[in-house]
Amino acid sequence: MNGYLNESSFMMVEEGFTSRDLLESTLGERQAFFVADLGDIVKKHLLFLKALPRVKPYFPVKCNSSGGVMRLLAELGAGFACANKTEIAEVQSIGVPADKIFYSSPCKQVAHIRYAASCGVQLMTFDNEVELGKVARSHPQARWVLIPSAHPSMMFGATLKSCRRLLESAKEQDVEVVGVSFHPGGHGLEPQVFAQAVAEAQLVFDVGAELGYRMHLLDIGGGFPGTEDSRAQFEEIAAVINSALDTYFPEGCGVQIVATPGRYYVTSAFTFAASITSKEEVPVEQPGSDGEESGSKKSLVYHLSDGIYGTFSSVLFDGPCPKPLLHKVRIQPGWGEPCGADQITDDVELPELQDGDWLIFQDMGAYTIATSSLCGGCPRPHVTYAMSPVQLLQGKLPAADDHESSCTPLSCGWEMVESLCVPPVFTPAGII
DSSP states (O other), rough: OOOSSSGGGGGEEEEEOOOHHHHHHTTTTEEEEEEEEEEHHHHHHHHHHSSSSSEEEEEEEEGGOOOHHHHHHHHHHHEEEEOOOHHHHHHHHHHHOOHHHHHHHHSSHHHHHHHHHTTTOOEEEEEEEHHHHHHHHHHOOEEEOOOBOTTTOOOOBBBBHHHHHHHHHHTTTTOOOEEEOOOSSSSSOOHHHHHHHHHHHHHHHHHHHHHOHHHHEOOOOOOOHHHHHHHHHHHHHHHHHHHHHHSSSSTTTTTTEEOOOOOHGGGGGEEEEEEEEEEEEOOOTTTOOOOOHHSEEEEEEEESOOOOGGGGGHHHHOOOOOOOOOOOSSSOEEESSSSSSSSESSSSSSOOOTTTOOOOOOSSSSTTTTTTOGGGGGOOOEEEEEEEEEHHHHHTSSOOOHHHHHSOOOOOOOOOOOOOOOOOOOOOOOOO
């Protein structure tokens, strides 16, 4: 191992264990907690290297900042995409060198820029002239990556028309622009969105070459699915990306390809358990009925040991809450405990539960730990990490830098589907 992760960092379990096995042995010891299957992350990493052999992963810390995840990914050779000073410090505290850190936020505070400079972090992004001037003054040694807008859902990113103006401005300020970074947006996108983004990135490279830049880095972003029930499977997206890279950035062109997969790595690895702290009956309103008839039907509301201002904060911006793993009786809203009324889900089928019973939520690895707070005095949920000996052996394979030898898993059971020949269907006209 490289020293980031040791066997005291996780629980060694038998091959074939499930998160439910560990949950059952831990229930009752804590108010709310996670079980993290680190072996699932190892399998995802090996699949990523096999499906996208030219792409080096940089994990976005904002997706899941738990120590076990960061140490494991560092051990596997991944880099890290940090959004602020705190994340840079957290990554460097486990020994990750500055050249494996990408300051990926397009909107940075001056104090954080200076901190990155003091730590030797050079790679960072920009998408407007204000950010360009700010970082040029605060961190002259920075190596810049321009962010074009690759999809309408993107909050940040320069239009293709403005990319030329930004590159000209960077040239006037003697700023080193080394590449292009795009992020197609949230999860659940069609694979061809990635092909379009790669094609547009090639246009930005061409403009940079006209202005004298020799750009050599392409960041294809994230947005890869983290569960098997996604609309587009990872292998399908990878086939489209590989085809686009072969067309616009063929092997041997001198361009390094990186990506920032977040949900992909951690969503399915984490299972969360929360206990019932109280319950109440509430009347169910029936359309077209009078008040007396409506009040004759009741629904159960459960209060949990965690809520919207904690682990379930992602419900506010990232989609619906995963359904708990109990069934049979139809009830209605579940509410979180901290900070008052914070409904996390409704219309869930469960047996009638009592105080002290538990609900289990799967696929809880993305944007749950990093976004939780200490609101209401409740501590952040504990994380129990687990891995089997076979999974640990797989994790000792050569790191991401050695794709040739690490693209074949030992016996993890993750076989790639037959290669799909999917030519890019988008051909941009050019940048005006």
